[in-house]
Amino acid sequence: MTIKKLLLAFLIHMLFVLPLSAQLSLAVSDVSGDKGQIVEVGIAVTGFEEISSMQFSINWDSTVLDFKAIENLTTVLPDFTEKEIGLVETTSGAIRVAWFDNSISGISIPNGTQLFSIKFEIIGGAGTNSAITISDTPIVIEFTNLEGQMIELSEVIGGTITIPDNLTATTFLTALNGMKLYQNEPNPFKAVTKINAILPSVADVQFFITDISGKIVYQNNFISVQGENTIVIERQLLDASGTYYYTVQSEHYQLSKRMILVP
16 A cells, blocks of 8 residues: 555656646747838747647738848758748748658657758838738648658748837739739727738639637638628637737738737
8 A cells, every 4th residue: 555655746746847748839029120121020939749740821011022032041950951941932932841760769859959041031011910820721730740640730830020110001912913902991990990902813712710829719711702802800819809900812912911909
């Protein structure tokens, strides 16, 4: 009986003294700058423990940011080179990241390791902004361990590039193909707000809303009509009052604007 009690006490002790594994998360830099300025956004990871593969997409507003380069790739992740980062869709605001552990041993790297950084030129005017989001488009988010089990990406922290102005913002943004995204009305709003988007032709459109951390809190894909499209957002679709970013994405272009939900 005494031995059983000692074993139980030992197990309880080990539960408290063994460190808990950090949840898998990504952190993206928040940056502010002026039109024409080159800015750098870092992508860092926490909870990367015994991972055998990873893939995810990075998206931004291509009317606000012009991609320039991938730099500062980490040396602590084996076989992670520029070949693991797909750049063919940067003009439409997207990057693909895909890496596989060739040693088939499961790789762990220190918390807070910066995987790489992205350089952009700010091309948006004063009062605009772009969320740097980790998403499933064009490739899905997927982290796996050595047993092939999926490891959930629990959180994305930060990820906004802002071009400040004196409390005024453009009424609408325009993409090169003629697509326009208007400021939601009313803004700020309490119960319901409307967002108008002009599409030059019928198209498959992705509409999503992210919070300030870059997490998608609402998504609705639809086939647009040519001309004006109205999207109605009700309060219950969002988690809580605060600042959000809404995005309309067609085949080649993505536009984003900020809206505020008040208590």
